[in-house]
Amino acid sequence: MKLPTDPAENLAALIRCPSVTPAEGGALSALETMLKPLGFAVDRPTFSEDGTPDVENLYARRSGNGPHLMFAGHTDVVPVGDEAAWTHPPFSAAIAHGEMYGRGAVDMKGGIACFIAAVARHVEAHGGPKGSVSLLITGDEEGPSINGTVKLLEWAASRGEKWDAALVGEPTNPDALGDMIKIGRRGSLSATITVHGRQGHVAYPHLADNPVRGLMTLVDALINPVFDKGTKDFQPSNLEVTTFDVGNTATNVIAAKATATFNIRYNDTWTDETLQAEIHNRLDKASGRKKYRPGRKDPIEFELAWRDRPSHVFLTRNDKLIDALAGSIKTVTGREPKLSTTGGTSDARFIKNYCPVVEFGLVGKTMHMVDERVPLAELEMLTQVYQQFLADWFG
Numbered sequence: 588m589k590l591p592t593d594p595a596e597n598l599a600a601l602i603r604c605p606s607v608t609p610a611e612g613g614a615l616s617a618l619e620t621m622l623k624p625l626g627f628a629v630d631r632p633t634f635s636e637d638g639t640p641d642v643e644n645l646y647a648r649r650s651g652n653g654p655h656l657m658f659a660g661h662t663d664v665v666p667v668g669d670e671a672a673w674t675h676p677p678f679s680a681a682i683a684h685g686e687m688y689g690r691g692a693v694d695m696k697g698g699i700a701c702f703i704a705a706v707a708r709h710v711e712a713h714g715g716p717k718g719s720v721s722l723l724i725t726g727d728e729e730g731p732s733i734n735g736t737v738k739l740l741e742w743a744a745s746r747g748e749k750w751d752a753a754l755v756g757e758p759t760n761p762d763a764l765g766d767m768i769k770i771g772r773r774g775s776l777s778a779t780i781t782v783h784g785r786q787g788h789v790a791y792p793h794l795a796d797n798p799v800r801g802l803m804t805l806v807d808a809l810i811n812p813v814f815d816k817g818t819k820d821f822q823p824s825n826l827e828v829t830t831f832d833v834g835n836t837a838t839n840v841i842a843a844k845a846t847a848t849f850n851i852r853y854n855d856t857w858t859d860e861t862l863q864a865e866i867h868n869r870l871d872k873a874s875g876r877k878k879y880r881p882g883r884k885d886p887i888e889f890e891l892a893w894r895d896r897p898s899h900v901f902l903t904r905n906d907k908l909i910d911a912l913a914g915s916i917k918t919v920t921g922r923e924p925k926l927s928t929t930g931g932t933s934d935a936r937f938i939k940n941y942c943p944v945v946e947f948g949l950v951g952k953t954m955h956m957v958d959e960r961v962p963l964a965e966l967e968m969l970t971q972v973y974q975q976f977l978a979d980w981f982g
């Protein structure tokens with residue numbers, strides 16, 4: 588039987604499945620077809636939750652005697668946008684000038700296609716790694732991420748699955764394959780502040796209490812001073828005010844209420860608890876300030892509501908895992924990868940609760956864009972990096 592050793596063939600099969608979140612689109616079936624001949628036991632649990640669409644996921648394990656490596660990723664893709672703007676149809680896997688086009692080519696069906704090709708080559712040449720390899724693949728990474736990785740990890744762990752390390756195949760390289768490994772991620776917190784004032788005539792401000800002045804005072808206290816100067820492994824924490832709303836259509840009325848929403852991306856100086864406490868402290872202190880509210884004696888009346896679940900900051904410190912990956916990248920690409928914690932959050936933030944996790948995949952330049960595409964040479968190179976990594980980490 589022919590094993591799935593060609594990453595381009597694997598990727599073409601996956602791109603042809605229109606798996607826009609939450610649709611399975613045939614992508615998990617295509618994976619199952621590749622994995623079964625390699626000796627993987629495949630499960631495809633579907634998870635549900637009120638108010639969100641059901642999502643099908645895949646967990647596959649090839650058992651062996653030795654440590655257990657997890658490869659994690661997602662087969663769902665973002666919508667194609669203006670389909671007419673694509674040079675080649677987004678689910679055609681067309682090849683032109685040495686590049687394969689298609690939604691998900693780099694984010695991240697390409698990473699999965701390369702990892703499977705790497706395992707297949709190992710099986711063909713050496714009978715497979717001396718240990719267990721599993722693939723934890725969700726169909727809900729680009730969507731609400733509720734019926735995906737979190738539940739799949741819980742589901743697998745409840746069946747006794749334990750992992751020694753995990754590799755996430757998201758596109759981590761800004762410009763060239765080998766640029767960057769992600770070894771951690773910043774945390775993320777969001778909240779809305781509401782300031783209550785008193786409505787009135789702009790010509791008689793002493794009879795009113797303008798909540799915009801109060802909100803400016805509070806927002807000012809969140810922006811100044813900066814939260815920290817960054818750490819050895821992380822850039823400085825940063826707060827951005829993302830909305831500032833009064834909803835007032837009149838120019839001669841002082842409104843009764845104003846709200847602002849902010850998001851903060853924070854480093855390992857903080858935990859979400861210490862950072863929340865710092866923010867409460869800053870707002871409480873600022874509520875008595877007179878800078879924007881001269882002459883007022885009453886403190887600013889405000890509420891703070893935390894939004895969503897916070898994303899925890901994390902940093903992986905596992906030399907065996909990081910060295911095996913960085914060494915494999917150096918061997919195959921000749922590049923010394925930067926060990927980075929930049930960028931948004933990823934599913935690695937959930938996996939880190941189970942085992943050390945690092946991220947390395949394709950070049951991310953065209954992800955989520957019209958004409959998402961990957962050079963075939965890059966697919967081959969990533970497959971070789973993963974092959975070398977399998978040899979080194981298990982060896």
Ligand SMILES: [Zn+2]
Nearest residue numbers: 694695728757
């Ligand atoms: Zn992705």
